[in-house]
Amino acid sequence: MPDFQTENKNNPSNYRDSTYLFSFFYKWRKTILAVAVLAAVSSAGVAFMIPEKFKSTVILFPAPSVSISKSLMSANNSSQSDLLQFGEEDDMERMLQVLNSEEIRERVVKKYKLGEHYGIENDNQYKRTLLRQEYDDNIQFKKTEFMSVKIEVLDRSPEMASNIANDIAALYDSTMTRMKRVRAIDAFNIIKREYGYFQRDMETKEDSLHKLMALGVNDYESQADRLNEALGKAIVEGKTAAATALAEKVKILSTYGTAYMSLRDNLYRMREQSNILKEKYDQAKVDAEQNLPEKFVVDKAFPAEKKSYPVRWIIIAVATISSLIITLLAIALLENFKKIQETIGKV
Numbered sequence: 001m002p003d004f005q006t007e008n009k010n011n012p013s014n015y016r017d018s019t020y021l022f023s024f025f026y027k028w029r030k031t032i033l034a035v036a037v038l039a040a041v042s043s044a045g046v047a048f049m050i051p052e053k054f055k056s057t058v059i060l061f062p063a064p065s066v067s068i069s070k071s072l073m074s075a076n077n078s079s080q081s082d083l084l085q086f087g088e089e090d091d092m093e094r095m096l097q098v099l100n101s102e103e104i105r106e107r108v109v110k111k112y113k114l115g116e117h118y119g120i121e122n123d124n125q126y127k128r129t130l131l132r133q134e135y136d137d138n139i140q141f142k143k144t145e146f147m148s149v150k151i152e153v154l155d156r157s158p159e160m161a162s163n164i165a166n167d168i169a170a171l172y173d174s175t176m177t178r179m180k181r182v183r184a185i186d187a188f189n190i191i192k193r194e195y196g197y198f199q200r201d202m203e204t205k206e207d208s209l210h211k212l213m214a215l216g217v218n219d220y221e222s223q224a225d226r227l228n229e230a231l232g233k234a235i236v237e238g239k240t241a242a243a244t245a246l247a248e249k250v251k252i253l254s255t256y257g258t259a260y261m262s263l264r265d266n267l268y269r270m271r272e273q274s275n276i277l278k279e280k281y282d283q284a285k286v287d288a289e290q291n292l293p294e295k296f297v298v299d300k301a302f303p304a305e306k307k308s309y310p311v312r313w314i315i316i317a318v319a320t321i322s323s324l325i326i327t328l329l330a331i332a333l334l335e336n337f338k339k340i341q342e343t344i345g346k347v
Helices: 004-010 012-027 029-049 068-073 077-084 089-099 102-112 127-138 158-214 220-237 240-289 312-335 337-346
Strands: 054-062 139-143 149-155 295-299
Touching: 012 029, 029 312, 054 089, 054 158, 089 139, 089 149, 089 158, 102 127, 102 158, 127 139, 127 149, 149 158, 158 240, 158 295, 312 337
Parallel strands: none
Antiparallel strands: 054 149, 054 295, 139 149
16 A cells, blocks of 8 residues: 555655645634535525425427318328328427417416516516516426427416416417418418309300200201201202201301300310319318317326425535635635735735
């Protein structure tokens, strides 16, 4: 084993340093002890004056941002599974943005009268700033490593903390639904208007086609062949009356045949387009009238049984250690003040 006494004799500087350090603490032992006790007592008094707060937590996964109609009514089966998947990183960032929105903040503040609850006077000129600071200090939204979002609420009342956390989760749904529905209703009104115009146009063309059919134009191509054949046969056989009647029908067919074919072909194409518009109309109607949850709730909040803030022993330990460090620095400066003066004087 090393001989520490021999080592100190061989190295006088180490011996002097350790002796000086020991004598320093021994000389100022009462002061150091008094500061430590005073700091511990004072910080304990302050720590026990800080109101206790209870924490409640809700954990959410964002739902994917997909169209309800396309997911439920699309023939593509892969799109239907989107409703059962968790959202991606973009959906999580969007969730955080909405949770921090002024709309949710104002609704929570109004429902729970947080200004009064936090002791902020109504006539305070900085009322909104103070309220926002208290809200941000006590209500926080954090993303987790598992791509979920954590809502943490601190409050003096464990019941209020859990109620606020659960209400914010519910407000996320209603806020997202409102924003999406405004856009969905606008889209539905556009497709509804266009679909109405299209249907009325089709009805007008169908009425015109029915009028032509009432005149005897039912199938231009086949009618033209049959009438021309019958007319030629009547003329050959000398049937004047029949030929005159057939000639009149051929005249009507020649006059309105082109219009008949144009209307018929247009209506055929319009019916195909009408089917497409009707599908879009039905999808837009679903998006405008129906809604699905915008989140998956992993854990709901419940009233905490133990306080989460303040952690008093940490406050006392930090305050005591900080006071001792400051005291030791002040004593060291005081003891070396004369040496510093002498050094400056020699210079």
